Amino acid sequence: MLKDITLGQYFPGNTVVHRLDPRTKIVLVLIYIVAMFIAESFASYALMLVVLASAILLSRIRLATVLKGVKPLILVIAITAFLNVFYTSGHILVEFWIFKITKEGIFNAIFMALRIIMLIMGTFMLTYTTSPIMLTVGIEQLLGPLKVIKVPVHELAMMMSMALRLIPTLIEETDKIMSAQKARGADFDTGNLVQKAKALLPILVPLFISAFRRADELAVAMESRCYHGGEGRTRLNVLTMGGRDYISFALAVAVLAGVITLAHFGL
Amino acid sequence: MLIMGDIPQKRKPHRKEKCMSKTPILKIENLTHVYSKGTPFELSALNGINLEIGRGEVIGIIGHTGSGKSTLIQHLNALIKPTDGKIYLDGKDINESKQSVKEARSRVGLVFQYPEYQLFEETVYKDIAFGPKNMRLTPDEIDVRVRASAQFVGIGEELLERSPFDLSGGQKRRIAIAGVIAMLPEVLVLDEPMAGLDPAGRREIMENLMGYHQETGNAMLIVTHSMEEAARYAQRMIVLEHGRVAMDGTPEQVFSREKELKEMGLAVPEMTELAEKLREYGVPLEGTIYTVEQMRDALLSLKGGLQDA
Numbered sequence: 001m002l003k004d005i006t007l008g009q010y011f012p013g014n015t016v017v018h019r020l021d022p023r024t025k026i027v028l029v030l031i032y033i034v035a036m037f038i039a040e041s042f043a044s045y046a047l048m049l050v051v052l053a054s055a056i057l058l059s060r061i062r063l064a065t066v067l068k069g070v071k072p073l074i075l076v077i078a079i080t081a082f083l084n085v086f087y088t089s090g091h092i093l094v095e096f097w098i099f100k101i102t103k104e105g106i107f108n109a110i111f112m113a114l115r116i117i118m119l120i121m122g123t124f125m126l127t128y129t130t131s132p133i134m135l136t137v138g139i140e141q142l143l144g145p146l147k148v149i150k151v152p153v154h155e156l157a158m159m160m161s162m163a164l165r166l167i168p169t170l171i172e173e174t175d176k177i178m179s180a181q182k183a184r185g186a187d188f189d190t191g192n193l194v195q196k197a198k199a200l201l202p203i204l205v206p207l208f209i210s211a212f213r214r215a216d217e218l219a220v221a222m223e224s225r226c227y228h229g230g231e232g233r234t235r236l237n238v239l240t241m242g243g244r245d246y247i248s249f250a251l252a253v254a255v256l257a258g259v260i261t262l263a264h265f266g267l
Numbered sequence: 268m269l270i271m272g273d274i275p276q277k278r279k280p281h282r283k284e285k286c287m288s289k290t291p292i293l294k295i296e297n298l299t300h301v302y303s304k305g306t307p308f309e310l311s312a313l314n315g316i317n318l319e320i321g322r323g324e325v326i327g328i329i330g331h332t333g334s335g336k337s338t339l340i341q342h343l344n345a346l347i348k349p350t351d352g353k354i355y356l357d358g359k360d361i362n363e364s365k366q367s368v369k370e371a372r373s374r375v376g377l378v379f380q381y382p383e384y385q386l387f388e389e390t391v392y393k394d395i396a397f398g399p400k401n402m403r404l405t406p407d408e409i410d411v412r413v414r415a416s417a418q419f420v421g422i423g424e425e426l427l428e429r430s431p432f433d434l435s436g437g438q439k440r441r442i443a444i445a446g447v448i449a450m451l452p453e454v455l456v457l458d459e460p461m462a463g464l465d466p467a468g469r470r471e472i473m474e475n476l477m478g479y480h481q482e483t484g485n486a487m488l489i490v491t492h493s494m495e496e497a498a499r500y501a502q503r504m505i506v507l508e509h510g511r512v513a514m515d516g517t518p519e520q521v522f523s524r525e526k527e528l529k530e531m532g533l534a535v536p537e538m539t540e541l542a543e544k545l546r547e548y549g550v551p552l553e554g555t556i557y558t559v560e561q562m563r564d565a566l567l568s569l570k571g572g573l574q575d576a
Contacts, residue, residue, distance in 0.1 A: 011307060179346050180385040183377040184446060185369075185401030202397065205387035209432070 010131045016244060017059035017129045022138030024245040029126045031252045035259045036119050044262040045114060051255055052118055052125075059129050069124040070117050077116050084109035132164035141239060154230025162218070170211065177206050290358065292454055292486055293320035293343060293375070298352035300338050300510075312338040313510040315352070320454065320486055325477075327497030327518075328490045330507035331532045336490045337380075339507065340456045343488075344375040373402050376452030380459050382443030383436060391417070391434075391442050392427040398450040409449075416449040417442075419479045421471065437468045444472070448479060455479070456488040461496065473500055494536045498522065498557040506533070519555040538562045 012018075020028075032051070039048050056066055070077075090104030127135070140157035147153050178188070181202045188199050298316040303309050312335045320326065330336045341347045342354055345361045345368040354361050361371040379385070388394035392413055399409045417427060420441035426434065431442050444460065460476065461469040477500060480487050491497050497504055498518040506514035506521060508531050514521050521528070525535045525543060534540075535557070542556040542565070552565045 176379065177385055179341065180377075180379045180382065181397075182346060183344055183372060183379070184398040185372050185450065186397075187401065202385075202387045206385050210384055 009127065011061055011065070011128050012131075013060060013129065015059050015129075017055060017125070019244070020129075020248060021239055021241050021245045022130050022134040023142055023239060024241065024248060025126055025130055026135075026138050026142060028248060028252050029123055031256055032122045033119060035256050036115055036122070038256075038259050038263050039115075040111070040263055044259045045111065047255060047258055047262070048118060052122055055122070055125050059125065061125075061128050066121050066124060066128070070120050073116070073120060077113050080116065081109040081113040084112050133161060136161040136164065137235070137239065154233070158230070166214070169214070170207070173210055174203065174207055177203050290322075291319040292322045292357060293318075294355040294358075295319070295342075296353045296355070298339070298342060298354065299350050300335075300342065300347065301350045302338075304350065311510060313342075316510070316512055318505065318512065318515070320488065322453070323480075323484045323486055324503060325480060325487045325501050326489070327501035327504045328488060328507065329492070329494070329497055329504060329533065330513075334507040335510040336507055337458060338510075340377060340458060340488065340490060343371075343454065343456055344377050345371045346377070373398075373450050374452055375454045375456060376447040376450050378444050378447045378455070378457040378460060380462060381440075382447075382460075383439035386431040386439060386443060386446075389430060390428050391422065391431050394431055394442060395427075395446045395449050398446055402450060412449045412451065413445075416445040419448055419482075420445045420475050437464055437472075440464065440468075441472065441475070444476075451483070452485065454486045454488065456490075458490045459492065460489065461491070461493070469496070494522075494534055495538075495558070498536050506531070518557060522557050523555060 017025075032048075035044075035051075036048060039045055056063060085101055085105045085108075086099055088102055088105035088108045089100075090102040092100050092102050093106075094101040130138070136157050139160070140153055143151070143153045143157075182188075186199065186202055188196070188203075191199065295316055295318040298313055299311075300313040301309060301311045316335075316339060328336055328340070338347065342349060345354075348362055356367075356371050356374060359367060359370075361367050386394050388397065395413045395416060396409050399412050404412070413427070414424070417424070422438065422441050422445060426438070431439055434442070440460070444457070448455065455476075457476070460472055464472065473496060476487065476489075479485075489497070489501065501518065504514070504516065504518055504521045505512060506528070513531065514524060514527070522535050522539050525539065528535055535543075538559060538561065539555075539557045542552050542562065546552055551569060553568070554561070554565060556562050556565055
């Protein structure tokens with residue numbers, strides 16, 4: 001059951017989107033986010049929708065999977081849209097008591113909901129098509145220039161990749177411990193809040209013990225392979241930008257320019 | 268000396284004579300399980316398993332990594348729900364209701380691989396008492412069960428008030444097994460109970476478990492990679508491959524199909540292999556051989572003939 005969590009999940013594949021350099025993908029997502037916030041009209045939303053749809057189609061990830069990422073936030077989106085309906089002034093359509101529903105309000109609500117959904121789907125496309133390891137390598141390289149001002153970029157990236165690497169392991173471990181305690185008749189679902197919190201003890205204690213043990217073993221394994229931080233460290237797979245990266249950059253800049261132009265003319 | 272026979276039991280006592288009863292304690296019907304159905308990670312682990320586990324049987328379950336052993340045993344106490352098929356405990360479907368699941372959990376005891384990683388209490392005593400406590404037994408009953416099961420796995424009284432985390436790996440393993448035995452399950456299922464232990468530790472734990480089996484007459488299912496151990500202790504062996512039952516029979520029957528076992532990537536006991544080699548060289552060894560003792564007897568019986576050869 002815990003295995004069904006999709007947070008940061010990666011779906012392996014070999015499409016153009018998967019093969020893009022992770023740095024490109026991170027920058028593309030940033031441009032996408034900026035463009036989403038600039039977009040204000042039907043035309044620009046249509047353009048962004050085309051961008052998102054082509055990314056999903058190219059990656060061959062099922063639409064249902066991408067939409068699943070939106071599901072946990074449906075309530076937040078609904079509330080945002082709901083508030084927008086009532087708190088926008090303009091051409092009044094319906095009026096009762098202190099509530100006014102305006103034409104602008106309805107449009108605002110739709111756009112706002114669409115914007116949040118498209119933002120989530122767009123960013124999920126990054127984690128769906130990029131393995132956690134590639135993602136951290138990309139972030140490390142993009143943040144590389146910060147080393148000049150003494151930001152421990154390598155250490156941060158190493159911690160991040162380790163945390164990402166250990167999430168599935170910890171989930172698996174939790175599953176295993178839960179099963180083992182259930183086999184001994186443990187009950188995690190019934191009882192009041194205090195009882196439920198107490199019921200977690202048989203999971204948390206072994207989980208922490210094994211996490212510390214694992215961290216210890218990992219540290220020893222790294223040291224025995226002469227790990228001493230990022231200095232002078234090279235990579236087995238060096239990232240290289242290819243033709244598809246430059247083409248997608250060009251397209252992204254074109255889309256951004258298009259959205260800005262559309263916004264400028266108020267379309 | 269305390270023995271399990273002294274334990275006051277809520278359920279009907281199941282003694283040796285009941286082992287003779289014909290109805291199986293567990294019946295597995297057309298069991299199928301598919302992991303992560305409907306995702307790119309879909310994996311079919313079990314494909315239509317049919318098995319009957321008799322009362323008081325000792326069964327060795329053998330199979331290559333990924334053959335579905337662990338998935339199968341987790342179905343037996345309803346930790347995993349079947350994708351298709353049914354499991355009957357004493358004739359009742361275990362996934363029928365919440366109540367039946369609960370009943371299955373206490374009547375089918377499951378010891379996972381490396382069970383020492385599930386210890387969590389401050390003292391050995393409290394950890395062993397966790398299962399019986401969840402069964403809502405009285406403190407007196409719990410006390411009797413804790414002490415008896417500690418004795419079964421060879422944990423002395425003096426260790427009961429110690430912290431389980433201060434003890435050695437082998438002792439932790441025993442305590443974890445005692446924690447399941449304390450629930451007095453009619454079927455005890457163990458997933459590689461000897462993994463990672465030294466030979467002496469392996470033998471001791473197996474002897475402890477066999478002692479428990481003889482005392483209570485309860486059925487025991489042992490998942491193992493070791494053909495020698497399976498052959499030595501089990502009356503029946505089940506070989507799994509690709510989520511199907513490939514073989515099911517006595518050790519003699521299973522080991523006589525050496526070639527098929529090897530094709531599955533499984534080894535036969537060293538003595539069986541040695542016997543096979545000797546036969547190839549023309550030594551007329553008789554019968555099925557899979558233990559050192561059998562090899563000795565077979566060799567001794569043709570001692571005269573060997574000298575002539």
